[in-house]
Amino acid sequence: MASLPFLRRVALKTLPLRPGSSHALLLLLLLRRPLSDAAHDPPFSLKSLGRTSKPRRSEARKEPPGSSPGGDPERPVGSDLPFDFKYSYSERSAAIDPIGFREPPRFSPFGPGRIDRTWTGTSAPAREAPDPERAARERDRVLGAPLSEEEVAELVERYRHSDCNRQIDLGKGGVTHNMLDDIHNHWKRAEAVRIKCLGVPTLDMDNVCFHLEDKSGGKIIYRNINILLLYRGRHYDPKQRPVIPLMLWKPYAPIYPKLVRNVAEGLTFEETKEMRNIGLNSPPLTKLTRNGVYVNVVEKVREAFETEEVVRLDCKHVGTTDCKLIGVKLRDLVPCVPILFKDEQIILWRGKRDTKSNSTSHA
Known part of the structure; x- marks a missing residue:
């Protein structure tokens, strides 16, 4: 594209300057336009400014831990950690x-x-x-x-x-x-x-x-x-240190079998309903807070099951998801049977106990 000074010189030599003509208006616009128009300036380069395209050491991007060796993004990361x-x-x-x-x-x-x-x-x-x-x-x-x-x-x-x-x-x-x-x-x-x-x-x-x-x-x-x-x-x-490739996002939890059944194993429907009502009307064994410390909860539930058949845990403000996670943990650690999650209340049944083994152990 021709530069602006060249167009001015051509216009002054070739265009007629009749007053009121379109050529005169065009010449007037060209003369009034400043020479330092940024739109017609040539693009600058890093070389013209005394810099090269190679970034500084401080600006170089560091490879995150667990990245591919040699910086090759096409090569998958390998880890020697001996677990899944x-x-x-x-x-x-x-x-x-x-x-x-x-x-x-x-x-x-x-x-x-x-x-x-x-x-x-x-x-x-x-x-x-x-x-x-x-x-x-x-x-x-x-x-x-x-x-x-x-x-x-x-x-x-x-x-x-x-x-x-x-x-x-x-x-x-x-x-x-x-x-x-x-x-x-x-x-x-x-x-x-x-x-x-x-x-x-x-x-x-x-x-x-x-x-x-x-x-x-x-x-x-x-x-x-x-x-x-x-x-x-x-x-x-x-x-x-071992190579630990990072997880980019939290994966969705899979779907597991239902934790609470309509009829608890070893009970009839009426007995299960009665146990739930007893648990809801009984005083709470303990109150759990959100993101609290539950190190003594398992022992408290075990001791309560020595005299009680149903136990209620007050988990108000804990959250529905955490309530189910607590129920799963107690089911495996105590052990016991969760029979109801309602209004952030956990109802636990101790399950069927062998009376013969209990009597022999006490003797």
Whole structure:
């Protein structure tokens, strides 16, 4: 396209300047237009400004942990962790198979083609069968010699306080997959990490401690109600940390069989209805708060079942979803039979007891 000064010179030489003509108006517009019109300026380049297209080191994008080796986005990520990847390791029981899925299993929460494992809808199984002995030897190598009492006391005093900046909150999701990456990120600069547990997982703290040690490779050196300290080991090397591909979103929970049946097993319909009415009219055994600490609830329910047949738990403001999760936990831990969830109230029946075995045990 011709430049603006060139058009001016051509117009002055060739166009007639009769007053009132269209040529005169056009020439007047061209003369009034400024020479520094941004629309006709040539585009600048980084080279003209003394810069190259190569970004600075501070501006270079860092590869996230668990990314493909060599920065190749086409290559899936491989991990040597000897267990199946799940959203939650402590709150998903492998004993109960789902009866359906809320989304197709082909939608992997790790993203399409990002890992070398296949998502089944609930987990991403390891490509090779795990070797427990090899994993135990590697864990013992990283942990090294046991800590002395003085070393444990020093670490506890450093990390057990509430103002510790090396803390991870463990909620109703329990020990999640992405939490493992958070633990290793803290272990880069700290020997231990403080974990504060709240909500449904606190019903079974032994299960939480087991999965934290098993999946991270660390060791619990301090446990006080719902506060844990997870130690990384004497020979932990942040540069040799395992590859943990992150989940990009929380997968939808699958559909499981119905928790509460219309007729409880071992009872008739009328007996089940009577048990529900007795439970609704009985005083609550305890009141649970949202995101509370439930470490003593299992023992309270067991003690109550020694004299009572039906127990009611007041879960007002806890939420319907958490109420069902609590009922599932109590069903397996006490054990008992949940017979009603209504108005954030949990009604538990102790089930059929063998009177002969009870009488012989008391004798």
